[in-house]
Amino acid sequence: MHIHFLTLFPEMFPGILQSSIMKKAQDQGAVRFSVTDFREYTENKHKKVDDYPYGGGAGMVLQPQPLFDAVDAVTKTEKKRRVILMCPQGERFTQAKAEELSQEEELVFICGHYEGYDERIREHLVTDELSLGDFVLTGGELAAMTIADSVVRLLPDAIGKQESHEDDSFSTGLLEYPHYTRPADFRGFRVPDVLLSGNHAKIAEWRQYESLKRTYKRRPDLLKTYPLTKEDCEMLKQIKKELEEKQ
Known part of the structure; x- marks a missing residue:
């Protein structure tokens, strides 16, 4: 280019x-x-x-x-x-x-x-x-x-790994899920156990849930055009219930 x-x-x-x-x-x-x-x-x-x-x-x-x-x-x-x-x-x-x-x-x-x-x-x-x-x-x-x-940053070779930007906020239509790195326990603040489990299916599910939750809380307008799956809809019901219980 x-x-x-x-x-x-x-x-x-x-x-x-x-x-x-x-x-x-x-x-x-x-x-x-x-x-x-x-x-x-x-x-x-x-x-x-x-x-x-x-x-x-x-x-x-x-x-x-x-x-x-x-x-x-x-x-x-x-x-x-x-x-x-x-x-x-x-x-x-x-x-x-x-x-x-x-x-x-x-x-x-x-x-x-x-x-x-x-x-x-x-x-x-x-x-x-x-x-x-x-x-x-x-x-x-x-x-x-x-x-x-x-x-x-979207051009091939610009970042290195293509996956580095594929999950960016707005690239998928949702805000990006939270990230954590070492140490697993910092001043008593722990990394979610699922990220340490090695279970990639569970990790992917957790990330989708957190993306939906962050989007629902901060940019609910994005959900109007996002192609929600049946699983996403179930997650959103759970998210709304979780947030209502915290109020």
């Missing part, structure tokens, strides 16, 4: 891209990153990339020309590229979207500043508009890096 970041602040990226999984994925050949200052593509002699909005109003608007030309310059082919606009008005980013994007060969993240974008960028250049949530950041750089991290 080749991931491009179009930004006015390229100095924000090296620390993230040269650390942890992002660096490992590059070293393994799973991904390449390019950071481009799209100011270099403006035809304005003063290197301006923004202007006042037609019709008046506060703030400045990014012009279409520098971004259209920058995207054309850095990508291989118009047909295969996925051009992502970071925008609070966009679709809410989810794990499902990360999994979808991880199948692409080339991603372009447009990181804007100022009041907004010329609408022709949305209509004729980008393929996706994404938002991290219902809040506003100074620019799109942090959001783009966050999404890129979420996508890259």
